[in-house]
Each structure stands twice: as C-alpha cells, then as structure tokens.
Amino acid sequence: MTLRHLRIFAALSGSESVTAASVKLGISQPAVSRALSELEAEYGVKLFERPGHRLHLTESGAELLKYAERIISEFESMKLAARMLASKNTLDVGASITVGSVYMPVWLKRFKEESPDVDVRVKVASSDRLEQMVLDLELDFAVIEGKAHQPDIEIRELYGDSLCAVRAGNFPPESMTAAQVADLPLLLREKGSGTRELVDAAFGAAGAAVSPTLESTDTTALINAAAAGLGVAVIPKRLAEPRIKAGDVVEITVTGVDLRRRFVVIRHKKKTPSAEEARFIEIVSKGEKTE
Numbered sequence: 594m595t596l597r598h599l600r601i602f603a604a605l606s607g608s609e610s611v612t613a614a615s616v617k618l619g620i621s622q623p624a625v626s627r628a629l630s631e632l633e634a635e636y637g638v639k640l641f642e643r644p645g646h647r648l649h650l651t652e653s654g655a656e657l658l659k660y661a662e663r664i665i666s667e668f669e670s671m672k673l674a675a676r677m678l679a680s681k682n683t684l685d686v687g688a689s690i691t692v693g694s695v696y697m698p699v700w701l702k703r704f705k706e707e708s709p710d711v712d713v714r715v716k717v718a719s720s721d722r723l724e725q726m727v728l729d730l731e732l733d734f735a736v737i738e739g740k741a742h743q744p745d746i747e748i749r750e751l752y753g754d755s756l757c758a759v760r761a762g763n764f765p766p767e768s769m770t771a772a773q774v775a776d777l778p779l780l781l782r783e784k785g786s787g788t789r790e791l792v793d794a795a796f797g798a799a800g801a802a803v804s805p806t807l808e809s810t811d812t813t814a815l816i817n818a819a820a821a822g823l824g825v826a827v828i829p830k831r832l833a834e835p836r837i838k839a840g841d842v843v844e845i846t847v848t849g850v851d852l853r854r855r856f857v858v859i860r861h862k863k864k865t866p867s868a869e870e871a872r873f874i875e876i877v878s879k880g881e882k883t884e
Contacts (some may be wrong), residue, residue, distance in 0.1 A: 594632060596664070598632045599665055603661055603662055604625075610646060610648060611626055639651050640657065641654055672730050683712045686716070686735065688715060688717050690812060700873070733864070736751070736858055738754075738791070739787035740790070746860070754854065755830050755852050755854065756827055757828065759816070759836070759845065762820065762840045762841050771796050771799035771800070780805065780807045781815070782810065782812070795850045795851055798851075806824050807823065807824065816841075
C-alpha cells in the first residue's frame, strides 16, 4: 500500500463511479480500478459495493476511510511544514500561458528590484496543472485566468482581460453569431487551460458547441494558423493586438458571447504566506499599473 492507493481510495469514496474518480484524479480509469483491486486484495476487505456500476462504501470501507483520510491529512501537514522550512528566500510561482507571456516578466522585474536576494522560480503551464501544483505545495501561488475548482484553494480576484476571435487578414472584419463561428474551422487552446474553459462555457451558453480543428498550448501557433487562413483562433486579445495592428489577422465580433474574464491568484488555504510571497502578490495585484 502506498499514499497513492489511499488518495485513490479517498477520491473513490467521494465519487459515484470509477470514471468520475479517474477524471477527478487526472489518471486513467484502468489505473484507478487496479489500485482499488490491489488495496482490497492486500487487506482482504471489500471496500465498495457496485450496484449498477455505482460505488457505495461498505461498512468496512467507511471505517477504513477514516484512517486513510487521517494519514493523507498528516502527510499533507508534514509536506506543508517541510515546504515552509525549505522556502526561505525562495519563491515558486506559477503563471498561465497568457499571464506568463504578458504580465509575469513585468512583475518579476519589479520584484527583483525590490527583493534582489530572493530566488524566484516561475512555472508556466495550463491553469488546471497549476492548480494541482498549488494543491501539492509545489508552488507558493499561481496566477491563472478564470476559476479554481478545488475547495482547498484560496482565490484572490485581480483585474480582467478578454478573448477575441481572429481570422486571416485577407478576410474583411465582420460580425458573426456564436453558431456561425462554431461552424468554421476553430483554432483553440487545449482542454484544461483557462482560455479554453472560457471558450467552451461562453459558446455553450450561446447554444454553440465548439469542436476545434487545431488545439495547441502555444498561442503563437494559433495566431500563425489563423494568419495562414486555416481557421478562426479564439485567443487573448492582448496577445492578438500586435498581429491585428500588423494586418496579419482581423478581429471578428462574436455577437451574444461574453469573452471577458478575470485573472486570479490561487494559493493553498492551509499555507501561511511568507513576507516575500506577500510582497510578490502585492505587485501582482497592481499589475495593470506596472506595465
């Protein structure tokens, strides 16, 4: 038995199915099923009943879950204590793709001017990956677009920006409905990014499901594809503006769709921020004024 087995057991206890637990954990369904079988075999105890493929804790499973949750909690407490001891004069900061491209260099320069002795390590990744890293105490905090989804995450809202739809510059700017845009070849960020989450939600609210022709973690690749006439890219307006001004792409007004969003600072609720972390977050909160 490992801590991984206990985490999977705890996730299964809060899910209606193995599939739901695998989505929550971000691992494959066979891996979840295998871990459960290994745990039940090791202790000779049936942890779940499975009527109609739905999971129900057995009486034994409910009793053992108490111990599993206690062990996980103690491990997280130890990890948090170790993290705080090791983090003196070091900050591990996360940034989503847009934040890392547009804002983080400005914030980092300002922070290093004020605190030259603090070593700052920046991880640029998708919003869901950064959220997991904050939960796992691999990051002191992260700045992402949109929402956080875990109850142990503390959120501080910042200022906002918006997305825009762009296509090749040889097409005239025009106004289109969400359904009309969704019928065109779409060039979108990958699932799990804050940008993609907003696109899916905004178009879905307008009754238009999106199915991208091209998905990428690289916004520049999406703009280049749009400029080459391969479809419509829905990307952060800040990143599109230089190419719009250059005439490489033109912006499409998408009617009936709200593509505005807010940046948020996310951090672990149980982690006490250091003085260095508080200073960096203060710079982040004034980010619009530092450009």
